[in-house]
Amino acid sequence: MVVATALLAFLFYSATAILLAGLIHKIVQYSRAPSPLKIPVTPAPTTRTGLALRMGRELILFESLFRSSLWTWAFGWMFHVGLFLVFVRHLRYFTEPVWGWVVLLQPLGKYGGFVMAVGLAGLWARRLLVDRVRYITKPSDHLMLALLVGLVGSGLLIAYVTYTDIVAVKMFCLGLMRFALGDLQRLPADSVLYVHLLLVVALVAVFPFSKLLHAPGLFFSPSRNQLDNPRERRHLAPWAARLGYPKEK
């Protein structure tokens, strides 16, 4: 088990490094590319507060998706809310003492897994059953769903069926957080747990190379995050400013 523990520790660090490097690269790339023109989809807010509310509604309620497809919204929203709750519950394994708000919210995480599972099942069914969605589906879309279903499935198994030595897992995670590689807690000999952890590693590592980039993309989308004030302010990108403009008479 020493080897398995060491290997997983190595994979966790590598995946995190890939995630951070990849995500930073993407965020820098998005930040560097200017928006040379004002293109908010209107009606758009004219004040900062209005803008924060618009982005907030998109981020938390998936407002646009709600307008476009109730089914996709319902399953997608369930999945993401479930994911959030499960994520919060998992924070317990990485913090000591556990933060107060995590203590407060974490009991809900117990059901989050089921909510995620229903959401994923619905989204996958849509992909298979609706001819339009099937048409735009790539193999990688199925693969991502398979990865998430595996992750949720193994998690639910651990939580409700096979159980595992959760204290040992927490010690292992805390060791990772403290870079205490010398005396890292050994992971329990539990194959379902290994599957679960390996899938986590895969998800983290693949993030910056996959459609999971929709998460940072939401914040950088000019059609959503711009103020509607083009008559009040010029919006000149550096490269456009360098063009000057054709000579006046």
Place this chain on the structure above:
Amino acid sequence: MANFETPQLGKRLVTPRIKRGATSHLAPYVAKPEIQEPLGYPGELVDSWERVAIDKLGEMKGKYRSLQVFMDACVSCGACTDKCQFFLGSADPKNMPAARQDLMRSVYRRYYTLAGKWFPKLVGARDMTKEVLDEWYSYFFQCSQCRRCAVFCPFGIDTAEIAMAAREIMDTVGRGQKYANEVVGKVFKFGNNLGLPARAIADTLESLEEDVEEETGLKIRFPVDEKGAEVLMVVPSADFFAEPHVDGLVGYGKVFHQAGISWTFSTHASEGGNFGMFIGSYENMQRVSIRIREAALDLGVRRIVFGECGHAWRVAYSFLNTLAGPFDFLDPDYPVPQHICEVTYDLIKRGVLKFDKSQNDHMVLTFHDSCNPARATRMGDLPGGQFTFPREIIKATCNHFVEMAPDTIGDATFCCGAGGGILTDELMEVRVKGAMPRMQALKQVVDTDGVTHMVSICAICKSQFSKVLPYFKFNAKMNLGVHQLVSNAIILDNRNGR
């Protein structure tokens, strides 16, 4: 009438099952070298164009954050797939927004992402080939850049941005579209999209003055190139002579006359439209915009007002200040530029304009929100003014107004089907199929409320409707502009127009 089937209108709009390749045979005429070159593009497909196209894509995603983010952010959730009028009318799956975007995304992935370089099949990445170019040339011209998909996308991915970039890339490798590029060239040469020489515009306006005097008994002026006028009026050139556009232009003149505002057209900037936007060319869009600045400076006006033209209003409202500003030489009490509906609405609120609504009693009216004003601009100070201003004007000028179904108006409006540079005869099949959802919504209010006429504030909408209404067994003349209603009903008691 045509070698294709006009979509059937039913009781309500139905999302079709996909029909692969249904409109893959359609593409616009290719621009000849003499059309390409004045815009700064090669006349024919350049050597190793694949490389040039890939590099241009790389350059553009570095210059436009929208393109870079939109290439990455799609999760193919399918929310957009039943939102595009061209898909709803044609059933061709490549007209679904996500699939249309994927035509470019597949190439982006192949050359600019690790996943696409290593596992092209897995993520749907493709080499840039002649087949891909031909597909781009077909389907990026079956998009009217109306932004309806962007309203419904959870990430705001806007196919218009992608279609514009695709057209710029195609222009760069020497595969330009004849219609749009020819129009841009005409603006450089003549000052307007239609290639009307200055003399012709002056003559047209002169005879228009005579007609209006005959009708009203008043000397209502339609001035050209008058220095020192307060307002520079910039209109789509179709307003000078096309039907029903010109009746709206008469309305502008009556509004200015009654309000006592001095105004003028400019022959240097005798066009509000700007097809530089349709082809995604910042440089050409700026060159076209700059004429308006020049005209305003030259004539010494204090305000700039745009007529009824949808994409012109987008370029004017959203881009003009950026492209050709600052406009600090104009009157700071007015936004730059203004829409004619803002001017008229304000005059109504202040009690300057009065109407005899009964003049429009022979019609039951509905309003078609044009895509560009609806989803890419505003009127007035409050978000959504682009919806209320024209409606308030309509209601002030008529007694019978009915809305179409709520999911077909406002920011969910369906495009008329020929915006974005596809208002050309060889694309008639695209235009008719793209018009279907709007025609469907119209049919419902015709059947239930006895609507006789549809009002809009866009020159392209008006031209498109005149052409496609008969395909759906409607009268081509049931289509008019807001300022035609104004023209019909306005009470003119200002004798000398001062």
